[in-house]
Amino acid sequence: MTTKVTVKELVQQFDLEIVCGFTGLERELVVSDLYRPAIEMSGFFTYYPSERLQMLGRTETTYASQLEPEVRQERLEKLCQERTPCICITHGLKVPSELFKAADRAGIPILRTSLASTKFGSKVTNYLEKRLAPRTTMHGVLVDIYGVGVLITGTSGIGKSETALELVKRGHRLIADDAVELRQTEEETLIGSAPELIRHLLEIRGVGIINVMTLFGAGAVRDHKKISLAIRLESWEENRAYDRLGLDEERIPVIDTSLPQLTIPVRPGRNLAVIIEVAAMNFRLKRMGFDAVQDFTSKLGEALDDHEDWD
Incomplete structure (x- = not known):
């Protein structure tokens, strides 16, 4: 799922002046990249990315002012093409009359800012990248454990929220x-x-909905976190062979990203919060260059070699 940003939202976000094209404020920006039409001013429109926000600064407007009137009007x-969402003029510069008339006819908003081109372009690009990023929603719990964003998934009633509550009590953040x-x-x-509606809330069966920030303080919650590890909880199956050494690396696709995933079997007597906490610490160690499994297999190999030498 991808979101779209209207020109009207952009105007409100950056307090832009609308010079003309009021009828086109509902036009949508569908890509985060901006474009400065420099080569187009010289007449080369073959690869003109008209779907981007077009930004004109001192260089483009000065060059345009030096063209012959007929050439300037044509370019x-x-x-102003059908897919063009809007045109932004930086440095508070005057809008060329030919551009004003063409944009007004096409219903394309011309916006103006007093900011320099580089500063304005950087701010808008960052804003659009966040707003237009691909999105999806997953059923699960997200907890910050020692700086590692851990996504806990599993069937309904498996104990995800109760585990998250125990992790919060151990000093981690929901x-x-x-x-x-x-x-x-x-x-x-x-x-x-x-989602805004359920932010900072936990649903505990038998207790109801609790507000984690109210109960445990502001240090027990975070608004967002980069996800580094997924942990799937599933009911213990007696006949299933579970990974005991950590040699198997499972990954799950989410949007266009691949997340490492651990599968933890659930049965009475297992402290899931402690297990997940240790899994997060072990993940951090691996990122820092220490892998307990590799260390064990290396020592095991050395022990076997020594045993063969004794034989």
Whole structure:
């Protein structure tokens, strides 16, 4: 699922002046990239990305002012295409009259800001990348454990929320319970957060809904967190062979990202909060370069070699 940003939202976010094109404020920006039509000013429109926000600064407006009137009108009119969401003029510069007329006819908003092109472009790009990032929602619980964002999944009633409550009591932080909103901000980066309606809330069967921030303080919650590890809880099956060494690496696809996943069997007597806490610490150790499994297999190999030498 991807969101869309209207020109009207952009105007409100950055307090932009609307010069013309009021009828086009509901036009949508569908990509986060901006474009400065420099080469187009020289007449080359073959690869013109008209679907992007078009930004004109001192360089583009100065070059346009030096063109012959007929040429200037032709090229500025070509900037205003059907897919063009809006045109932004930076440095508070005057809008060329030819561009004003062409945009007004096409219903394309021309916006103006006093900010420099580089600063304005950076702010808008960051804003659009966050707003237009691919999104999805997953059923689960998201907890920050020692700086590791852990997404806990499993069937309804398996004990996800109760485990999250125990983790909060152990000093870790809750991000979301029941529904986790995920957005991919860049390649291999997933950010998780809670829907506004259920933010900071936990549902505990038999107790009801509790507010974690009210009970445990502001330090027990976070608004969002990068997800590094997924843990799936499932009912213990006696005849199933579970990984006992940690040699198998399971991964799950989420949007366009692949997350490492551990499967933890649930049965009475197992302290899930402690197990998940240890799993998060072990994940951190692996990222720091220490892998207990590799260390064990290396020592085992050395022990076997020594045994063969004795034989």
